[in-house]
Amino acid sequence: MNVLIVLAHPEPHSFNAHLVEQARQAWLAQGHQVKTVDLYQEGFDPREGAGHYPSRKQAGRFDAMQEQRHHWTIQALPAEIRRHIELLRWADTLVLQFPFWWFGAPAILKGWMDRVFVYGGVYDSRHRHENGVMRGKRALLTVTAGASAQACAPDGRDGDMRLMLWPIMHALHYIGFSVLEPFLVYGVRGGLAGEERQAQNAALAQVTQAYREGLSDLAAWPAVPFNRNDDFDADLALKPGAPVYSPFVRHRDPV
């Protein structure tokens, strides 16, 4: 199995980086291939815009989708984007590792999606969902929050964390990935000292162990259910009788 881990955290010694390294070691020990991308370390520019497109199809007006498709077709996408797409094609499993900032991913990871999931190359009108370019591959979000599990629960003060991650899971599904239930870690806070720090370290050591165990058998890891292309009619509305999947449906069996 080929695994790609994309890390989006500004601190090289963060707990996020630690989870990446733990996952990498666990998979290497099983004989898998693992590659990691550290978006901060490589200085990835998350701003989709005209400056990345040297051979504009439309010089007077920048349209991201048009230029993505054009530059994909003439093989003129920036080197870092071509490399990231190659890595996605190489991988059987993708892990996105990031801290939960303002109820979503850090901007650098959102921009990785904006720039790397190129129209024409990674999706188009004939390639999405179960017909997507990434079909047959798994994607997992591994996300750390500073708040408690209760604060991030569906009835918690900070809002349902899994719901907040739905747009990212939906995007991964859109380009064809089978999306696994996210691995959520709570109570990851800086600035602790003394007993609080010790208690946190002990809790996170347990989480890390559970994570490694879960990764050892991804086939048993539950996946998130999504509708298929043919669940929708020609107007793109859900057909009567099709299953209704939403962020509130949790499918606990492996898919």
Add this chain to the structure above:
Amino acid sequence: MNVLIVLAHPEPHSFNAHLVEQARQAWLAQGHQVKTVDLYQEGFDPREGAGHYPSRKQAGRFDAMQEQRHHWTIQALPAEIRRHIELLRWADTLVLQFPFWWFGAPAILKGWMDRVFVYGGVYDSRHRHENGVMRGKRALLTVTAGASAQACAPDGRDGDMRLMLWPIMHALHYIGFSVLEPFLVYGVRGGLAGEERQAQNAALAQVTQAYREGLSDLAAWPAVPFNRNDDFDADLALKPGAPVYSPFVRHRDPV
């Protein structure tokens, strides 16, 4: 009334920029003050990270929340961040204007939230929701999608667009804003020609007119309901009997 419009679109002649200009003119004609921020034009860096913090509290390990609070306290935040916070404090109404990219905001806008909504200055444990620093102010998302209204409907193939915007609305509420129902524009696509282009222009002219009319009476614009701080118990769980607000509750009366 003081209005701040934040635009996140890479093309200066985009329909998004057009909506900003139309809103600006409509409000100026009513005698309001309007300021606009064009994140692409000012080259805003959306990557929260150590490089923005010259006077680190913790030199060995970068923790965004700790450094945000510290640099807020010693007034050492970068000039662009201080300016954006001042603009937020000046405004009575905030408009975030952006295209819908991968089921959310462009990275440059997400990073504006990551960097500008600083811990210690824009929120802390005593200042959030109805006690938030931005209490008494309104926030509106004005968002364009390439897909059709049906594709973006709750039963649409691309997923419920309003649901996908929930994390951003939740963040705005978190720092104290009253969040208005988002203004969603569908079918905004580049690369059209001939009759398709004409039909799009006609449709978008109607949308623009409706937008200007809506903006002329914001007091009548419906707001999104959220729970209050005291709806939650000490463990941050919703108290029995508290109203259950979620992205699926649409409160159509002005709040």
